[in-house]
Amino acid sequence: MNVISLFSGAGGLDLGLVHAGHDIVWANDIYEDAVETYRKNIGDHVDVRDIVNIPSSDIPDADVVVGGFPCQGFSVANWARTVGDERNSLYREMVRVIRDKNPKFFIAENVKGIVSLGKGEVLNKIIEDFRGTGYRTQWKVLNSADYGVPQKRMRFVMLGIREDLTLNSVPFPPISTHRDPSKNESKSLPDWVTVGDALAHFPEPEDAPNIPNHSYSKYKLRFNGHLGHRFIDPLKPAPTVTGRGDDKGGVVVLHHPGNHRRMSARELAAVQSFPDDFIFEGTRTSAYRQIANAVPPKLGHSIGIMLNEVERAVNYTTCETL
Numbered sequence: 001m002n003v004i005s006l007f008s009g010a011g012g013l014d015l016g017l018v019h020a021g022h023d024i025v026w027a028n029d030i031y032e033d034a035v036e037t038y039r040k041n042i043g044d045h046v047d048v049r050d051i052v053n054i055p056s057s058d059i060p061d062a063d064v065v066v067g068g069f070p071c072q073g074f075s076v077a078n079w080a081r082t083v084g085d086e087r088n089s090l091y092r093e094m095v096r097v098i099r100d101k102n103p104k105f106f107i108a109e110n111v112k113g114i115v116s117l118g119k120g121e122v123l124n125k126i127i128e129d130f131r132g133t134g135y136r137t138q139w140k141v142l143n144s145a146d147y148g149v150p151q152k153r154m155r156f157v158m159l160g161i162r163e164d165l166t167l168n169s170v171p172f173p174p175i176s177t178h179r180d181p182s183k184n185e186s187k188s189l190p191d192w193v194t195v196g197d198a199l200a201h202f203p204e205p206e207d208a209p210n211i212p213n214h215s216y217s218k219y220k221l222r223f224n225g226h227l228g229h230r231f232i233d234p235l236k237p238a239p240t241v242t243g244r245g246d247d248k249g250g251v252v253v254l255h256h257p258g259n260h261r262r263m264s265a266r267e268l269a270a271v272q273s274f275p276d277d278f279i280f281e282g283t284r285t286s287a288y289r290q291i292a293n294a295v296p297p298k299l300g301h302s303i304g305i306m307l308n309e310v311e312r313a314v315n316y317t318t319c320e321t322l
Ligand SMILES: C[S@@+](CC[C@H](N)C(=O)[O-])C[C@H]1O[C@@H](n2cnc3c(N)ncnc32)[C@H](O)[C@@H]1O
Pocket: 007, 008, 009, 010, 011, 012, 013, 014, 028, 029, 030, 031, 034, 049, 050, 051, 052, 067, 068, 069, 070, 071, 090, 245, 246, 247, 293, 294, 295, 296
């Protein structure tokens, strides 16, 4: 389907959607390095203006609108999260684009903290606003590890279906591709991908100066259990790679699973399931930030496959079938 992508960042979600067969017709992000990365790796259909200043008439029509509106105000990694945080209101830009473009479906994604913000009040308001544009919605917090990502990244994903479309059943959430080996679940799926396996093919950055983005922060290692200072178990998926959802502020860079240095940007990208030939523009700090803000492409791929199923499930009644 044709897709409009808001808050597209470096394009993690979009890459997954493209791999699932979708066509991104227009994307937008205000972060220049991320837009440059997007342009080089995905396509030139990306606009770098502030969404607030883009009239809907500048945006082409599409079947689907996707967007991970900025999450700083929602993040559980941010101590100062408050219901009144102004940055939370950018989701209204997504509501506006959906109202004006009237796509068949939309996908809104975010950090899991959005669910508990203001004891659920914020999410209720967001859902009410999306429903007010004429959509039925359903949501779930998904674990990226269940979709082949070597990271236990929890992501809130909401599917919106335009009210005039009828479906016998809604294929939501996306179908898992991997399983938690510690649970007694069906063995028909492969086990979660471990961070040790995901990074095993990378040589040490000092030995491979030609691998793009393969340099790392020399920030001192500590092991105090706090975010970014944890021992990384090579036999499990990594903990969440956290960013702030914008082009500012530091990024928590995980320790390499050998626990002898921090991960290079290339390795952090692999933990997010970006392919090794996806190149990040800008400084190393900027690359870390673009990676940390992204939806893992493999989760995006499973969302894209689900969208194909949702489109197939719609009862399009025509004169011929009556
Ligand atoms: C969580 S990130 C989205 C990441 C993206 N979904 C991906 O998979 O890579 C949120 C993005 O919103 C962008 N953003 C923040 N304020 C914006 C604005 N006013 N207009 C356009 N983009 C904005 C940020 O630059 C950031 O890249």
